[in-house]
Each structure stands twice: as C-alpha cells, then as structure tokens.
Amino acid sequence: xxxxxxxxxxxxxxxxxxxxxxxxxxxxxxxxxxxxxxxxxxxxxxxxxxxxxxxxxxxxxxxxxxxxxxxxxxxxxxxxxxxxxxxxxxxxxxxxxxxxxxxxxxxxxxxxxxxxxxxxxxxxxxxxxxxxxxxxxxxxxxxxxxxxxxxxxxxxxxxxxxxxxxxxxxxxxxxxxxxxxxxxxxxxxxxxxxxxxxxxxxxxxxxxxxxxxxxxxxxxxxxxxxxxxxxxxxxxxxxxxxxxxxxxxxxxxxxxxxxxxxxxxxxxxxxxxxxxxxxxxxxxxxxxxxxxxxxxxxxxxxxxxxxxxxxxxxxxxxxxxxxxxxxxxxxxxxxxxxxxxxxxxxxxxx
Numbered sequence: 001x002x003x004x005x006x007x008x009x010x011x012x013x014x015x016x017x018x019x020x021x022x023x024x025x026x027x028x029x030x031x032x033x034x035x036x037x038x039x040x041x042x043x044x045x046x047x048x049x050x051x052x053x054x055x056x057x058x059x060x061x062x063x064x065x066x067x068x069x070x071x072x073x074x075x076x077x078x079x080x081x082x083x084x085x086x087x088x089x090x091x092x093x094x095x096x097x098x099x100x101x102x103x104x105x106x107x108x109x110x111x112x113x114x115x116x117x118x119x120x121x122x123x124x125x126x127x128x129x130x131x132x133x134x135x136x137x138x139x140x141x142x143x144x145x146x147x148x149x150x151x152x153x154x155x156x157x158x159x160x161x162x163x164x165x166x167x168x169x170x171x172x173x174x175x176x177x178x179x180x181x182x183x184x185x186x187x188x189x190x191x192x193x194x195x196x197x198x199x200x201x202x203x204x205x206x207x208x209x210x211x212x213x214x215x216x217x218x219x220x221x222x223x224x225x226x227x228x229x230x231x232x233x234x235x236x237x238x239x240x241x242x243x244x245x246x247x248x249x250x251x252x253x254x255x256x257x258x259x260x261x262x263x264x265x266x267x268x269x270x271x272x273x274x275x276x277x278x279x280x281x282x283x284x285x286x287x288x289x290x291x292x293x294x295x296x297x298x299x300x301x302x303x304x305x306x307x308x309x310x311x312x313x314x315x316x317x318x319x320x321x322x323x324x325x326x327x328x329x330x331x332x333x334x335x336x337x338x339x340x341x342x343x344x345x346x347x348x349x350x
Contacts, residue, residue, distance in 0.1 A: 029062045029344040030306065062344040063258075063299035069290040069349055071269050073113045079293045080114060080189075082348060085263040089186025091120040093152070094208055096193060097143045100132040101279030104270040106193050108147035115152045120189065122148050125158045125179045125212065127277065128219035157181035162215035165250040169336040172226040172235075172243045176210075176250035177218030187261040188251075190297070194266040194304045196273035196317050199223075200244060201326020203275050204304055205264040205297035206333060210247035222247050238328050245333035248297060258296045258339055265293045266304050273320040286313040298339030302330050 066082040068075045093115050098105025115122065126139050133139040136159040143154045157179025167173040192208035200207055211219055217229035222243045224233025235243075255261040268289035274281035289307050294300035305327060308314045321327065334341050 030303075030342065061340070062342050063294060063296040063340050064346050065292055065294040065296075065299050065303040065343045066346045066348055067290055067292050067303070068347075071110070071267065071288055071291055073110055076110060076114055076265070076267075076291055077117070078348060079291045080263070080265060082346070083263055083293055083295060085295065087118060087120075087187030087189065087261065087263070090184055091118050092123040092155070092182075092185040092188045093118065093120045093191050094123050094188055094212060095148075095191040096208070096212065096276045097122075097124050097133065097139065097148055097154075098146050098276045099127075099279045100142050100145065102276055102281050104193065104195065104272050104274075104281055104284075105146060105276045106191065106267055108151045110267070111191060112151040114191075118189065120152065121185075122152045122154045123157050123179075123181070123185070123188075124154065125215055125219075126156060128216045128223075129277075131277070131279065155181055155184075157213070158215035162218055165254050167246050167250045168253060169249070170226075170243075170246035171332075171336075172239055173221065173246040173250070174226070175221075176247040177215050177221055177229065178213050178251065179215050182213060182251075182254075188255060188263075190262065190264045192264070192266050193270070193276055194268045194292075194301075195271055195275060196320040197275045197324070197326075198278070199324065200241065200329065201321040201324030202301075202305060202308075202317070204266045204301040206244060206248045206301055206329055206338075209251045209262075209264075209297065210244040213251050214247060218247070237325055238332075241325065241329040242332040245329050245336060245338055248333065249336055249338040252297065252338055262297075263293065263295055264297045264300050265291065266300055267291050268304055268307065271308070271314075271317055273316050282316075285316040286311055294343070296339040296343070298330055298333045298341055299343035302341040303343050303345055305330070 066079050068079050127133045133142050136156045139156050143149050161180045162177040163180045165176045190205050190208050192204050194204045197203040220229050225235035225239035225243045227233045271284045271286045272281045308317050
C-alpha cells in the first residue's frame with residue numbers, strides 16, 4: 001500500500017517543495033492529499049480521504065494557505081495581512097504560554113507587533129495535568145515569566161469556570177466545555193506553534209483551538225472521548241483524535257465557521273517532537289520552515305504536515321505523527337465539516 005510518507009516524498013518536487021525551493025512558482029495546489037492522483041491512489045495515500053471526501057460529487061475547492069520563510073515580526077505581519085482578515089470587536093489571540101522549563105513556545109518578540117496592531121488580548125486556559133499552569137495564579141505567573149504579560153493583557157479564560165458550546169455532527173462529543181471568558185470575544189486569531197505532540201502526533205491550529213480553548217473539565221472530556229469530565233479515560237487513539245477535531249469544530253461554529261470571525265496562524269519553528277506543554281521537550285531535529293496562515297484550520301494543519309513530510313530532515317517528526325496516527329485528526333475534521341484538506345500553498349516570498 002502506498003503510504004502517506006512515500007506519496008508526499010514522491011510529489012514533493014512538484015507540489016510542496018516548490019514553495020520551499022523558491023523556484024519561481026507562486027502557488028502549489030494540493031487537492032485532497034495531493035493533486036493529480038486517482039481517487040484510489042489518494043485513498044491509499046491518506047487513510048481514505050479522496051478528492052471528494054464530503055460526497056458532494058465534485059472535487060473540493062482548494063483553500064489558500066499563505067506561506068513565508070521569514071520567521072520575523074515583519075514576516076508574520078505580511079502573512080497575516082495576506083489573509084485579508086479584519087477582526088472586529090474584542091479580539092482574542094489564542095496561543096500557548098508554554099510550560100515552565102520548556103523553551104520552544106512562541107517568542108513574545110515575534111508576535112508583539114501583530115498583537116499590538118490588533119489591540120488584542122492574549123488568551124489561554126489552565127492545564128488539566130497540573131504542572132506549573134494548573135491554576136490561574138500560577139498560569140499568570142508563567143505567562144509573566146515568559147514575557148507575554150509585557151506585550152498584552154493576558155486572560156486565563158477558565159478563571160471563572162466553563163461554558164458549553166454545542167458540537168454538531170460529532171461521533172463522541174455533544175458539547176465542548178470551553179473557558180467561560182470566550183464569550184467576551186468577538187473574533188479569535190489562533191497563533192499556534194506547530195510541533196509534535198506526545199498524544200496527538202502533532203499540534204497546530206486544531207489542537208490550539210480544541211484542547212487549548214477547553215476548560216479543565218473540557219480537556220478531560222476531549223481526552224476521554226466524551227466519557228468523563230473528571231478523568232482522562234482510556235479511549236481508543238482514534239477516538240481521542242476525533243474528539244479534538246469535534247471540539248475545534250464547536251469553537252469554529254461558534255464564530256461562524258470557516259470565513260467567519262476566526263483566522264489561523266501556524267509558526268513552524270523549533271520543530272520538536274514534543275509539545276510546548278512539555279517542561280523538558282526534545283531538541284528539534286529539523287530546521288525551521290516558516291509561517292503559514294489560513295482561514296481554514298484543516299487546510300493549514302494539512303499543509304504543515306505535508307511540509308514536514310517533504311523536509312529532508314523531518315524523519316523524527318514524521319515518526320511521531322505516524323506513531324500516533326496524527327493525520328486521522330485531519331481526516332475526521334474534514335469529514336465533520338471543520339474544513340478541507342484541499343489547499344493551494346501560496347508562496348509570499350517569490
């Protein structure tokens with residue numbers, strides 16, 4: 001069977017690494033997992049996702065994903081501006097403040113100008129595993145120590161408990177328990193550090209807006225695949241991955257779905273196999289890639305995964321993704337209507 005890794009490596013020269021190589025082609029389109037393959041080949045390549053995953057009888061329209069290699073404040077601003085997204089009202093920037101001891105979280109210096117320009121509040125939720133961010137007091141201290149309170153107000157959204165968002169079309173979840181303060185915001189910019197994850201295989205936009213926006217009891221609900229708000233449970237791996245996608249869809253739907261009041265940024269630097277929730281993450285084994293942005297979280301995460309597969313030094317992160325079946329999150333997210341895996345990678349540097 002043609003594996004996802006073999007397939008992406010085979011098409012990298014014409015589809016994904018065009019953007020990386022900067023050889024004069026501005027847009028590389030990938031329909032479904034990749035352009036130009038038969039439905040049968042595509043199904044083998046990406047665990048059953050073909051050109052028409054929603055069964056509509058027509059190939060999915062490619063979603064723009066904008067890409068720059070410039071991991072700088074100016075590069076971030078240019079990529080964000082390419083979206084044409086104009087958030088209104090009270091604006092939240094959702095990021096990970098990073099577990100104390102770790103050092104891969106996004107630098108406040110990188111994001112400060114964008115956050116200031118948006119007049120946004122940095123938002124987070126407390127962790128459910130304890131650690132140094134398990135209470136609002138300790139979490140705010142970590143946010144200060146890591147430099148985030150110096151660039152913006154920081155709101156721990158579950159400081160006053162949780163609120164329930166409905167999950168439509170889910171297999172495991174009927175509700176998503178998010179930080180109660182989410183109701184105070186009119187627009188959200190997901191500003192995620194793309195990297196590996198010990199449980200999900202990788203963490204990007206979907207994880208940032210599912211587990212990342214969930215209150216403590218909501219995190220338990222996702223990890224237990226809908227069976228508990230007080231314990232982790234022991235669900236099948238795919239059930240956990242699907243629950244992440246379902247929770248992210250609840251948040252997206254709350255803000256109007258794709259094209260609504262949410263935008264998504266993934267920064268592909270410090271590409272450790274471990275999450276920023278790890279206090280002792282493994283050192284990255286691959287080079288930084290760049291910044292990618294989209295209005296569609298599924299297209300964005302798929303593009304980032306494809307760039308990892310295309311990288312010559314990405315084997316450690318590929319192994320982490322595959323050992324956790326991480327791409328299944330994207331398949332389920334597409335199936336339930338969170339977004340599309342068909343994207344056009346637009347190189348902003350050429």
